[in-house]
Amino acid sequence: MSRLADLPLRPELAGQEPYGAPQLDVPVRLNVNENPYPAPAAMRTELGAAIAEEAAGLNRYPDREAADLRADLAAYLGHGLTAANVWVANGSNEVMTQLLQAFGGPGRSLLTFPPTYSMYPEYARNTHTAMLHVPRRDDFSIDPDAAVAEIAERRPDVVLIASPNNPTGTATPSELIEAVLAAAPGLVIIDEAYAEFARPGTRSALELLPGHPRLVVSRTMSKAFGFAGGRLGYLAADPAVVDACRIVRLPYHLSALSQRAARVALRHSAELLGQVAALRAERDGLADWLTRAGLRVAESDANFVLFGTFTDRHAVWQGLLDRGVLVRETGPAGWLRVSAGTPQEMAAFRDALLEVARELDLPITDPRPSAEEAPR
Structure with a gap:
């Protein structure tokens, strides 16, 4: 067998590792900002029937324009948008890749604001x-002055x-x-993957x-809709931007099953966004608890919290993992990121972190319950 190094790989890919957060079978997974709540029973029932119906036509190619799904997403977003303003793909990762295929490329540049999402350099x-x-x-x-300059x-x-920015x-x-x-001469993309989790009063682009x-707003159904396994990302923009994505997209890039499943999820948006409200509350409670424990906490409008700082963050990450709690070792040096989970998962995280603090002799205190957390 040959090795990767033996192949005529593009030079800029030499020594690179595939993207991917650890996928480990542990009791509490809080590392990739997933919605921890499964789809509601009524949605699962409808989804099963819809997929069974769709399966009868799998011998035919799907609607390559995903017209019905784009119309449903436009209705969900509001703001006077129509299907012509919306484009869909396999997760917002593919949306971003298509945008850079159309508007980036050799001799062109992408400006970002680190620390930010670790996939952006890979898209480029x-x-x-x-x-x-x-x-x-x-x-x-x-x-703002530095950005404009x-x-x-x-x-x-x-x-x-x-x-909201990932990972902060x-x-x-x-x-x-x-x-x-x-100030920008070209395209401006606002990645709103976590927009539904923003605090009241936070304006959307x-x-x-x-x-x-030339403004593009990118969204995903992976987070708020609990649809990470469905792989559905989308953007809202001027119809000309949508046409540019249609030029570079692969033929029939979004399966009939993905399109149908996403439309079912959208019909249950009220129930799913109810879960968002619960996760927003867990995020705020977690941020408060970490602050009172003596840690630095980044202000968050997403479904996660960045906290630190640690001299050896990997030791803290490993200590949590040893106790069955998986968080993300990402972002600036010394910081860790934890996703908002169920109340049970948050309790397990807090207990594990206090145990790790005692083991590593970290200056983390066990804060007394706040008024919000106190038994009633």
């Missing part, structure tokens, strides 16, 4: 797009902002996005779409 690498960076401030917010100087073809959870104010739109034909 895979599409031969140069990467440019404007580091975030110590509180993980974006400096760098855009004016570097003239990136694509600007990409995650809001930081939301980007609409005013900053408007300033970026005014969807509000800015009218009058901004």
Whole structure:
């Protein structure tokens, strides 16, 4: 058998590792920001019937334009959007890749604001797009003056902002996005994968779409809809941007089963978004508990919390794993990220972290219950 190193691999891929957070069989998995709640029973029943019906036509190719699903997503998003404003793909990862295939490429550049989603450099690498960076401030917010100045100087073809940001959870104010739109010569993508988890009053970039034909808002059904296994991402933009994605998409890129399953999930959006409210409360309670325990906590509008800082974060990560709790070792040095889970999972995480703190002699205290957490 040959080795990877023996193959005529593209030079920039030499020594690279495939992306992927650990997928370990442990009791408490809080590392990839999944919705911990299974689909409601009524949704599962409807989904089973829909897939069985769809299976009768699997000998035919699916609707390559996914017209019905795009119309349903437009109705879900609101803001006067129609199917012509929406594009769909296999997760927001494929949405982003298609956007860079269309608007990035050799001789073109992508500007991002680290620390941010670790896949962004891989999207750029895979599409031969140069990467440019404007580091975030110590509180993980974006400096508007630095952003505008760098855009004016570097003239990136694509600007990409995650809001809420992964792995920090930081939301980007609409005013900053408007300033970026005014300065950017090319496409501006706002990655709103976690938008449904934002605190009340947090504005979506969807509000800015009218009058901004180069603005793209990317979303996913993986998080709020608990549809990670369904792999459905989408964007909202001017119809011309959708047409650009249609040029680079692979033929029949979204299966008939994926399209039908996503439409079923959308019909149950009220129930699923009820789970979002519960997870938002768990996130806020967790952030409060970690703060009172003496740790630094990044302000989060997502379904996770970044916390630290640790001299040896890997030892903390391993200690949690040894106790059956899997979190994510990602982001700036010294920080860990934990997803919001069920009340039982949050309790297991807190207990495990306190045990690890005692074992490693970390300055973490066991905070007394707050008024919200106290028994009633």
